[in-house]
Amino acid sequence: MNVKIDSLYKSFGNNHVVDNVSFAINDGELVTLLGPSGCGKTTVLRVLAGLEQPTSGTVRVGEKVFNDATHATPPHQRGIGMVFQSYALWPHRTVFENVSFPLEIRKLAASERASKIAQALKLVDLGELGHRYPHELSGGQQQRVALARAIAQQPTVLLLDEPLSNLDAKLREQMRGDLKALQQSLKLTMLYVTHDRLEALELSHRMAIMDHGKLVQMGTPDEIRENPVNDFVRHFIS
Amino acid sequence: MRAIVRAAEALYGLLLMAGLVAPLVIFFYRVAPWHSDVGAFFAQKSVHSAVLNSLALALATALIATTLGFAFSWLLWRFDWPRGPARALALMLKIPYLLPPFFFAIGWIALAAPQVGYLNRALAFMHLPMLPLLYGLPGTIFVEVLWTTALAMIQLQGFFQQFPGHLEDAAVLCGASPARTFFSITVPLAKPQLISCALLTSVSALSAFGVPAMLASPAHQFVLTTLIYQGIKSYQDFSQAALLSLVLLTITFLVLLSQRFCGRAKPFLLVGGKAGRPAQLQPRAGAKFLFAVAALVAVLGSGLPCLAILARSLLRDPSDLTSWNVEKYVSVFTGTTGGFLALLNSISASGLAALVATLFGVVVAYGASKLGRRPSRILIEAWNIGYALPGTVIALALLVFFAGSITDTLWILSLAYLVKYAAFALRTLTPAIGAIGKELEEAAWMSGASPVKTFFKILLPLLQPALAAAVLLALVPMLSELTMSVLLVGAGTETLGSVIFKMQEYADPGSAAVLAVTAMAAILALNAILKRVSKGNFGI
Numbered sequence: 001m002n003v004k005i006d007s008l009y010k011s012f013g014n015n016h017v018v019d020n021v022s023f024a025i026n027d028g029e030l031v032t033l034l035g036p037s038g039c040g041k042t043t044v045l046r047v048l049a050g051l052e053q054p055t056s057g058t059v060r061v062g063e064k065v066f067n068d069a070t071h072a073t074p075p076h077q078r079g080i081g082m083v084f085q086s087y088a089l090w091p092h093r094t095v096f097e098n099v100s101f102p103l104e105i106r107k108l109a110a111s112e113r114a115s116k117i118a119q120a121l122k123l124v125d126l127g128e129l130g131h132r133y134p135h136e137l138s139g140g141q142q143q144r145v146a147l148a149r150a151i152a153q154q155p156t157v158l159l160l161d162e163p164l165s166n167l168d169a170k171l172r173e174q175m176r177g178d179l180k181a182l183q184q185s186l187k188l189t190m191l192y193v194t195h196d197r198l199e200a201l202e203l204s205h206r207m208a209i210m211d212h213g214k215l216v217q218m219g220t221p222d223e224i225r226e227n228p229v230n231d232f233v234r235h236f237i238s
Numbered sequence: 239m240r241a242i243v244r245a246a247e248a249l250y251g252l253l254l255m256a257g258l259v260a261p262l263v264i265f266f267y268r269v270a271p272w273h274s275d276v277g278a279f280f281a282q283k284s285v286h287s288a289v290l291n292s293l294a295l296a297l298a299t300a301l302i303a304t305t306l307g308f309a310f311s312w313l314l315w316r317f318d319w320p321r322g323p324a325r326a327l328a329l330m331l332k333i334p335y336l337l338p339p340f341f342f343a344i345g346w347i348a349l350a351a352p353q354v355g356y357l358n359r360a361l362a363f364m365h366l367p368m369l370p371l372l373y374g375l376p377g378t379i380f381v382e383v384l385w386t387t388a389l390a391m392i393q394l395q396g397f398f399q400q401f402p403g404h405l406e407d408a409a410v411l412c413g414a415s416p417a418r419t420f421f422s423i424t425v426p427l428a429k430p431q432l433i434s435c436a437l438l439t440s441v442s443a444l445s446a447f448g449v450p451a452m453l454a455s456p457a458h459q460f461v462l463t464t465l466i467y468q469g470i471k472s473y474q475d476f477s478q479a480a481l482l483s484l485v486l487l488t489i490t491f492l493v494l495l496s497q498r499f500c501g502r503a504k505p506f507l508l509v510g511g512k513a514g515r516p517a518q519l520q521p522r523a524g525a526k527f528l529f530a531v532a533a534l535v536a537v538l539g540s541g542l543p544c545l546a547i548l549a550r551s552l553l554r555d556p557s558d559l560t561s562w563n564v565e566k567y568v569s570v571f572t573g574t575t576g577g578f579l580a581l582l583n584s585i586s587a588s589g590l591a592a593l594v595a596t597l598f599g600v601v602v603a604y605g606a607s608k609l610g611r612r613p614s615r616i617l618i619e620a621w622n623i624g625y626a627l628p629g630t631v632i633a634l635a636l637l638v639f640f641a642g643s644i645t646d647t648l649w650i651l652s653l654a655y656l657v658k659y660a661a662f663a664l665r666t667l668t669p670a671i672g673a674i675g676k677e678l679e680e681a682a683w684m685s686g687a688s689p690v691k692t693f694f695k696i697l698l699p700l701l702q703p704a705l706a707a708a709v710l711l712a713l714v715p716m717l718s719e720l721t722m723s724v725l726l727v728g729a730g731t732e733t734l735g736s737v738i739f740k741m742q743e744y745a746d747p748g749s750a751a752v753l754a755v756t757a758m759a760a761i762l763a764l765n766a767i768l769k770r771v772s773k774g775n776f777g778i
C-alpha cells in the first residue's frame with residue numbers, strides 16, 4: 001500500500017531530530033532511507049510504525065491516516081511489519097512460535113496458521129529449523145526468522161532498520177540479493193533504513209537521503225548519482 | 239495497559255496506606271501519652287539501658303559482620319581456590335541468610351547452654367573449662383553476627399561480581415602483596431558499598447528481636463524491641479510501647495537518612511555468580527589462614543547450630559545421646575501442640591502475602607521501568623522503606639489500628655508480612671523487567687498484539703523464572719517470621735515462628751527443634767528448587 005509522510009517534525013526536548021520531512025512510497029516500491037548515523041532515520045521509521053509520536057505532521061498508509069493533529073493509531077492497529085536491527089526474537093519461543101505469534105493474534109485457525117508459517121519459513125529458506133530456539137541459530141538465521149515473522153502477517157508496509165548491519169560482509173551480500181528477490185516476488189511496499197550506500201544503491205527503487213534531520217534529496221539511484229543536489233550528497237554517495 | 243498499571247498502583251497504594259501509613263499515624267496519635275510525663279519516662283533506667291543495648295548490638299553487629307563479610311567475599315571471589323571447597327564455603331556462609339536468626343539462637347542454646355549444652359558437655363568430658371556465658375549481650379552479638387555476616391555477603395556480592403579485577407592485578411604486577419593490594423586498592427574502591435552494607439546491617443540488627451529475646455532477655459538485658467515486647471506481654475502497656483517504638487523508629491530513620499547522605503545502597507539481588515571472573519590471585523599463607531577463619535565462621539554459623547537443632551529434635555532425652563527417636567516428629571504434627579495448624583497458618587498467611595506482593599509487584603515494576611511512571615516508582619520506594627522499618631513497630635501499629643476487626647485472624651499476619659517483605663519480590667522483579675529489551679515488546683506490538691496482550695503473552699512468559707523467584711524469595715523470610723508474628727498471633731492463628739518461640743521459651747525445646755528442622759528443610763528445599771529451575775540465576 002502506498003505511504004505518505006507529510007511535514008514530519010520530531011524533537012526530543014531541544015534536540016530537533018526530524019525536521020520537516022515529507023515523502024511518499026508507492027505501492028510495491030522499495031525506498032531506502034540513507035544517511036549518516038544519528039541523522040534521524042530510525043526516528044522516521046519508528047514514527048511510521050507508531051512506536052514514536054511525532055511532534056507534528058501526518059502519516060498516511062493507503063486510505064488510513066495514522067497520525068495527524070488529533071489522533072495517533074497505536075502500533076498494533078497499523079498492520080505494519082517491522083524487522084528490528086537487533087532482530088528482537090522472543091527467546092522463550094521457538095522459530096515456529098515466533099513466526100506464529102502474529103497469526104495467533106489474528107486468531108487464525110491452527111491449520112491455516114501452520115501452512116502460512118511453513119510458507120514464510122520457506123520463503124526465507126528456514127524450512128527445517130522451526131523447532132529451534134533463537135539462541136540455537138546463527139546471526140544470519142536469526143535475521144531470517146525476524147523477516148519471516150514480519151512477512152507472515154502480510155503487512156501493508158514492511159519496515160527494516162539496518163537489518164544487515166550485524167552480519168558479516170559475505171552474508172550481507174547474499175542477504176541483500178535474497179531481500180531484493182523477496183520484495184519483488186511478494187510485491188512488498190518497503191522502507192529500508194541503512195547507512196550503507198552500497199546497500200541502498202543496489203536495493204532501492206528510490207532512495208531518500210537524510211542529513212541532520214532533513215530530507216536532502218530523493219530519487220532513483222541513477223538520478224542521485226548523476227545529479228547530487230549538494231556536496232554532502234555527492235560525498236556520501238561516492 | 240496503563241489502566242491496569244493504574245489500578246494496580248491504586249490497590250497497592252491502598253494496601254500500603256492500610257498496612258503501614260495509617261496504622262503508624264494512628265498508633266502514635268492514639269496511644270502515645272503525650273499528656274503524661276515524657277521526661278520521667280525517658281529518665282527511667284530501663285529505657286536508657288535498652289537504648290544503649292540496642293545501639294551496642296547494632297553497632298557491633300554491623301561492624302563485625304561487614305568486616306567479616308567483606309573479607310570473606312574478597313577471599314572467595316578473588317583467589318584461585320579449588321572449586322569444590324570454595325563453593326561449599328560460600329554456600330555455608332550465605333545459607334544462614336535464608337533462615338531466621340532465632341534458629342541460630344536455638345542452635346547455640348543447644349550447644350552452649352551452661353552445663354547442659356553439647357559443647358559444654360564435651361568440654362567437661364575433656365576436663366576443659368566451659369564456654370563463656372551465652373546469655374547476655376555478648377552472646378547475643380555473637381549469634382547475631384553469625385547470621386548478619388551472611389546478609390553482608392549477599393549485599394556485597396554484587397560489588398564483587400562486577401569487580402574491576404584488573405585494577406588489583408595492576409597493583410599485584412607492580413609488586414604489591416595481596417594484603418597490600420587489598421588495603422590500598424580494594425577497600426577504597428569498595429568504600430560506598432562498605433558504608434551502605436554497614437548501614438543496612440545495623441538497621442537489621444536494630445530491629446532484631448528473636449536473638450536478643452532468647453539470649454539477652456534471660457539475663458535481664460533488654461534491647462528496644464524486647465523491652466517493647468515485654469511491656470505488651472506483661473502489662474498490655476501500649477503507651478510505653480509507643481514511646482519506645484518512637485525511639486526505635488527515630489534511630490532507624492537517622493540511619494536510613496545517613497544512607498541517603500552517603501550515597502544510596504544498590505538494592506541487592508539474589509543472583510548466582512555467573513559473570514566472568516577477572517584474573518585471580520594465588521593464595522599464600524595469609525589467605526589460607528583467612529580461609530580457615532571463614533570456614534570456622536561457617537561451621538559455627540550454619541553447621542554446628544543446625545546439627546545441634548537436628549540432634550535435639552531426634553533425642554527423646556536431650557542428655558542421652560543414644561535416645562534416638564523420631565516419635566516427636568509424629569506427635570508434634572498430630573498431637574495437641576498445634577504444630578500442624580501452625581504450619582498450615584504460616585503457609586497460608588505467607589503464601590497469600592507472597593502472591594499478592596508478586597502480582598502487584600510485576601505490574602508496578604512494569605509501570606516504573608517500562609512506562610516510567612512516577613507513582614509506580616514511589617510505591618517501590620515505599621515498600622523498600624517498609625522493609626527497613628522494625629517489624630516490632632509495624633506489628634504494634636497494626637495491632638492498634640485494627641483492634642477489634644481483623645486482629646486474631648490470618649489477614650493481619652498476611653498484611654504485616656506483605657508490608658515487611660514485599661520489597662523482596664520487587665527487588666527480584668524490577669531488575670528482571672528492566673533487563674527485557676524494549677524491542678521484544680515492540681516486536682509484539684508490530685505483530686498486532688495490544689500492550690495488554692503483549693504483557694500477558696510475551697512479558698509474563700519471559701519473566702517466569704523471575705516470578706517464581708519473587709514468590710519464593712518473599713516466602714522464605716515469611717514462613718518462619720517471628721518478630722511480628724509473636725505480637726500478632728491469637729488463638730488459632732499461631733504460626734511456625736511463634737509456636738517455635740513459645741515452645742523453646744516455656745515448655746518444650748524438643749518440639750521446637752522438630753518444627754525448626756521442618757522449617758529449615760522446607761526453606762532449603764525451596765531454595766534448591768529455585769536454584770535448579772532458574773539454572774543458577776536465583777537463589778543461594
Ligand SMILES: Nc1ncnc2c1ncn2[C@@H]1O[C@H](COP(=O)(O)OP(=O)(O)O)[C@@H](O)[C@H]1O
Binds near residue numbers: 015036038040041042
Ligand atoms: N528516545 C530518544 N530520546 C532522546 N533522543 C533520542 C531518542 N531517540 C533518538 N534520539 C536522538 O535522535 C537522534 C537521531 O537518532 P536516530 O533516529 O536513531 O538516528 P539514526 O537512526 O539515523 O542513526 C540522535 O541524536 C539520538 O540521540
Ligand SMILES: [Mg+2]
Binds near residue numbers: 038041042
Ligand atoms: Mg538508527
